Amino acid sequence: MGDTTTIPALDGDGAIPIYLARPAGPPQAAIIVVPEIFGVNAGIRRKCDDWAKLGYLALAPDIFWRFAPGVELDPDVPEQLQQAFGYFQQYDADDGVKDIEAAIHHLRRSEGCAKVGLVGFCLGGRLAYMAATRTDISASVGYYGVMIDQMLNESHAIAHPLMLHIPTADHFVGPEAQAAIHAGLDSHPKVALHDYPGLDHGFAAEMGDRRDEAGAKLADQRTRDFFAQHLA
Template sequence: MSETVSISTLSGDDSFNAYLAAPIGEAKSAIVVIQEIFGVNEGIRQKCDSLADVGYLAIAPDLFWRLTPGVELDPDNEPNFQTALDLMGKFNQDAGIRDIEATIKHVRPMTSSGKVGAVGYCLGGRLAYMTAARTDVNATVGYYAVGLDDLLHEHNAISHPLMLHIASDDGFVNAETQAKMHEVLDRDPKITLYDYEGQDHGFATEFGKRRNEEAATLADSRTAEFFAEHLA
């Protein structure tokens, strides 16, 4: 079952929408699905639906609501892609993390275990890392996170497990940045990094030209095992 729900901001003076997919029966734990720069589009909703199919309460907050509510863009459409880049440039990431925190607080009472995880893609991968460092989320996964080189110092604030999937040929994350990520984060026992040789940004998207079936299946299986262990 899926529906659009309203979530109050942490300050309580406003609200934003989120796509919620619920499992059949009781949800032991929940996972916040953090959007790419393309909004809560069909691919992100499919991520939620798939998580609900295996028993999680899955929710994707509309993080661009302060700019343009209800953004749904196609990454394979060039004008859409340029619109997405423009939105990313205007997006307040600190406010986005507060909205993710509000989403975590919203769904935690809806679970029997009280545990909430988060998984993010692209911009959402970066926000997943920030969520791990700045909220009480129980376990977090980031796919092809962008721009982590200026956030690596925040790893000291991460208190729960984090997994990052890195595309070795990522057009938005150069080899130097990837090397820095390994240099700093490999030393932290709470953090696991996986490299996907020959893969470009977006290899685990649900739809479109960017998807690589083999790499996506491997990454998603690792994510499933990670959440099964840490959200049980």
């Protein structure tokens, strides 16, 4: 359903590869799908295609385009998992926010979508939080976002709705980090937090060993309802 193309980087220095999935008719809104540390792989493309089937224009940026363009990794393959961790260490999240800004500009100015949402996973979940604090994204959703507990001092800047999905057995985001996120965000009028008892990082992956079917369906329905409300 989708195509691979590029959009201009925010600073005009280069082009960001993207996967773009279009709905059958005029889009009701746009959704940026920010991948995990495994690139715009088959699972992320499927997520974009599913949003397009629901009437959204879906765009997934290649977050590693500056140093590993086009990489697609499988988290169930140990060597590729380690490769992904290496890319994560190289990655500058501030650059990620710039790329999200570039995507927002493209979707609003070139595609005519006034309402733009964002859904991100893992590193993309962190970027969903950063987009909520640093951009004018219409609504954001983060799945098992990493390092959010270290950025709670930015929460005062959240001006548009943000939802976070938090698996309680996340081995990358431990109990102390989860407690800090709840303490920092539970009372925020723009933020909704959902815990998933006993589930681990990656539970909403489209395919592979990490997926928990019931948990993924629940979180994804909450995300669909959230965007239906805030991107209408």
